[in-house]
Amino acid sequence: MLTINDLKNKMIILIDGAPYQVLEVKHLHMGRGGSSIQTRIKNLLTDQVFSRNFKPADTFREANVEKRELAYLYAHRGEYFFAPKDKPANRLNVRADQIGEIKLWLKAGTIVSAFFLNDKLVGINTPIKVDLEVAEAPPGVKGDTVSGATKTVTLETGAKIQTPLFVDTGDIVRINTETGEYVERVRKASA
Numbered sequence: 001m002l003t004i005n006d007l008k009n010k011m012i013i014l015i016d017g018a019p020y021q022v023l024e025v026k027h028l029h030m031g032r033g034g035s036s037i038q039t040r041i042k043n044l045l046t047d048q049v050f051s052r053n054f055k056p057a058d059t060f061r062e063a064n065v066e067k068r069e070l071a072y073l074y075a076h077r078g079e080y081f082f083a084p085k086d087k088p089a090n091r092l093n094v095r096a097d098q099i100g101e102i103k104l105w106l107k108a109g110t111i112v113s114a115f116f117l118n119d120k121l122v123g124i125n126t127p128i129k130v131d132l133e134v135a136e137a138p139p140g141v142k143g144d145t146v147s148g149a150t151k152t153v154t155l156e157t158g159a160k161i162q163t164p165l166f167v168d169t170g171d172i173v174r175i176n177t178e179t180g181e182y183v184e185r186v187r188k189a190s191a
Contacts, residue, residue, distance in 0.1 A: 001059040003060075006060075007025050007054075007060070008022065009022055010022065010125055012062070012117075012122070012123065013060040013062055013063055014063050015041075015060065019044040019045065019063045021042045021044055021123050024039060034056060035056060036055050038051065047097065063117060064117070065116060065117050067113055067116075068114050068115075069084070070082040070114045070124075071088070071112075072108060072112060079094065079095060080093065080106070081093050082094065085111065092121065094124070101180075102125070102126045102177070104157055104158070104159035105126045105159065105175065105177045107130075107156060110126065112124050128177060129177065129183060131172050131174050132155040132159075132172070132175060134154070134156075134169055134170060134171045134172075135153075135154050135169065136153060137163075137167055137169045137171075138153075140165030140166060140167075150163060150165070151163060151164075153173075155173075155175070161175060161182055163182045164182070170190070173186060174186050
């Protein structure tokens, strides 16, 4: 059995027999009262996300999920297609509403972790960091540091992120998929 201290982001647990993925965990301590944790959890069967507080006496069972590595292939008409790395013919299609925000970080060939409960897909996680090409970047104006020296660029997947002024179209940048933030420029575009 797991306690509130064992809960971590992306962990899948059972609450009242249903699988939930922990999206966010915050430890709270109120004055003279006991400690508790505040969580954001997602019901993997209904895709409902909500906040819930747990007390130290609460215990959880870790869901008996099977983890499989899948390669992202392509998207077509609101469906995303994945396949095992070694068997590209065994395709698995997933609706856009089941994928959620991770679609912003998917490009062909990206390896993801898929979680299955009783052979039913219940969740997909992307790598923590991915490298994506900058599709559109406005020019950075020297001396324009009033805005914190960042600009909004569009990545090859359509995601929009804040980057430093020196990032140009064609550059490859590394993104933290958990926060959606720029990490570093991996490769400068060839001129």
